[in-house]
Amino acid sequence: MEIIRLRNIFKDYPLGNNVVKVLKNINLVVNQGEYVALMGPSGSGKSTLMNIIGALDTPTSGTYLLKGVEVDKLTDDELAEIRNKEIGFVFQTFNLLPRLTALENVMLPMIYAHVPKNERIKRAEEVLAEVGLEDRMHHRPNQLSGGQRQRVAIARALVNRPSIILADEPTGNLDSKSSDEIMKLFDRLNELGNTIIIVTHEPDIAAHTKRLVKLLDGQIVSDETSH
Numbered sequence: 001m002e003i004i005r006l007r008n009i010f011k012d013y014p015l016g017n018n019v020v021k022v023l024k025n026i027n028l029v030v031n032q033g034e035y036v037a038l039m040g041p042s043g044s045g046k047s048t049l050m051n052i053i054g055a056l057d058t059p060t061s062g063t064y065l066l067k068g069v070e071v072d073k074l075t076d077d078e079l080a081e082i083r084n085k086e087i088g089f090v091f092q093t094f095n096l097l098p099r100l101t102a103l104e105n106v107m108l109p110m111i112y113a114h115v116p117k118n119e120r121i122k123r124a125e126e127v128l129a130e131v132g133l134e135d136r137m138h139h140r141p142n143q144l145s146g147g148q149r150q151r152v153a154i155a156r157a158l159v160n161r162p163s164i165i166l167a168d169e170p171t172g173n174l175d176s177k178s179s180d181e182i183m184k185l186f187d188r189l190n191e192l193g194n195t196i197i198i199v200t201h202e203p204d205i206a207a208h209t210k211r212l213v214k215l216l217d218g219q220i221v222s223d224e225t226s227h
Helices: 046-053 076-086 102-112 117-130 146-158 176-191
Strands: 002-015 018-031 035-039 061-066 087-091 164-168 195-200 211-216 219-225
Touching (some): 002 046, 018 046, 046 164, 076 102
Parallel strands (some): 035 195
């Protein structure tokens, strides 16, 4: 089943009197259950493309369909709802709230989705167990290692059972051992049927995925499926 369809996507940014063309005629289809790496050097447009896929930014022209819905036709409220329900975000910097425990951080997206409290606790405990943190639920971020913090962030991304997990340089702040553990977790989540898109500039991270989309100067220059 098709989840993402980008058709003729362009993204321009005004810069003084000039216009910087960041994305140029991007066409991309991602199906349910795929495991994709978006790769390219700095300035290739991969983060801008990720922001468009994540409904955090809108293209200058072109069409983005998410599960058949035209995203650029949605109101701000509908966009916020799609971001919360359909897309799980994992960032390089974890983006956890320091005063909240792991459990409370993971429950946040469900608060916005108006899930009842007892259900929120039960679901948050489930996903923390899925990422191997059942014994760290009541710790705050500063009591956790970098790898554990990223696991909390992944649990938070999973909690509303989104259609897509978008991970932006998810191992960028981790040592090689923690990076390997986090990528093995993504591998397992994909085996369970989750659609995962990872933005990275590291070949060894991209090697975990099953499809490699390379960007250069705002264009897709190759799109290869590995296995």
